Structure formats: structure tokens, C-alpha cells
Amino acid sequence: MSSSDEKSTDGGDDIPDSPTSDPFQSSAASVYMYPSPTSQTVRSKRNQVKNACTNCQKACKKCDPARPCLRCIKCRFTPEECVDSQRKERKKGVKRGPYKKRDAKGWLIEYMGKIITRSNGLPQPNISPPPCGLAAFAGSMAVEYATGTGFYGQFPLLPGDKTGYPHHPQFYLAPVPLSAGQGGEGFMYHHGSSQ
DNA sequence: GGATTCGGACGCTCAACGGC
């Protein structure tokens, strides 16, 4: 890109993220632990501006509401160069399927309880978001098949996937106690069918 | 070693859906 930059001195409000590496990238791991949604990994909410300036947007860097923004000042951009980026107009008339019912824990149940889906907190193998600044990926929802003690699931193959990771057509989630330090209950992830 | 790039996680907005 064209603009210069800054080391992010800002924020400081962040606790290190959940594992940065994709569990599906680590070939050695045939089993991966996912902390349950109830576990207490405290991370303060990210504070983002409503509209970043064009320079920060290009650099994928933190902006602030002031104009010129701090980053543009640091990088010696002129005030004229620090302008709000243009937002695209949202698509209208996009048809949506019927809504799924959700229980208190965020699990969705449909089709006689045979298929359970959850939109958040699931591992998302072989789904590759588009480049920075473009739309976040859609279709992050996994489909899982309920069994007695856990769930078998499938991740949809998405167009645009360029990870090259092997497809993981099936996984198994079972509630398990996590080791000390990971806190509370979690899910054991198994490649392939299991149990 | 500092600057730059960019993959991908995170978060907000708002139109469609669906219950009342």
C-alpha cells in the first residue's frame, strides 16, 4: 500500500488473542481443545471508530474520530489528506432463509433436533476471509449432527477458499473438563469421526 | 531494527424475518 505507518502504541487495551494460529494448520494436532463459551477469557471490547480516514483504512491501522487523526499527524499527512473514507451502500433486497430458533446458550435446533447449529465460537476450518478491508466472510455457520454425548459436524466449503488445508468433512465435539488455567468446561475437537 | 503490508479476528449496522 502507499501510506506510511505507525507502531500501534495506541489501544493497549488488548489481552493477547486466542490462539493466532489456525488449529487446522497444525498438522501434528489431531485433537484440539476449544474453550467453552462460558470460560472466562476476559478481553476488553475493541474500540473502533465509526469511520476511519482513508490513510488508516489503507494501512489497516487504528484511526480516531479527530481530523486530522493522530496517526495522520504522526505520519505527517496534511489535514487535507486525512478525510473520512466513503462507505459503500448496503445491498438491499437480499433474500434470507427462515430463521432458526436459538436456545439460551446460543445453540440452534432444527429438523427434529437432528441438526444443531451455532453461529459463534466455533472453530472455522477451511474458511478463508477475503483480504483486509473487504467483506468479512459469510457462511461461518457450522452444521453439527447431534449424537448422545456430543456433536458430529461439517463445515461447508466456501468459494474463495485458498487455504489449501485439507477439507475436514467431519468433526466431533464433546463436552470435557479443561485443564487448570484454561478454565471450566470446553469442547474436545477430534478430526474425523470419533467417540 | 524499524517500516510496511496484509491475513484474519472482531464488531457494528440495518434489512429481512417472524411472532404477536
Added chain:
DNA sequence: CCGTTGAGCGTCCGAATCCC
């Protein structure tokens, strides 16, 4: 009508890479 849902698209963290 209005609350809920989730698609769409934005920001920006942080690792990788580049460059002096």
C-alpha cells in the same frame, strides 16, 4: 408493529515481510 436474527461490510490487531 416491533423485537430478533444474521448478512454485509467496516475497523484494526499483530504476524510476516520488506527495506535501509
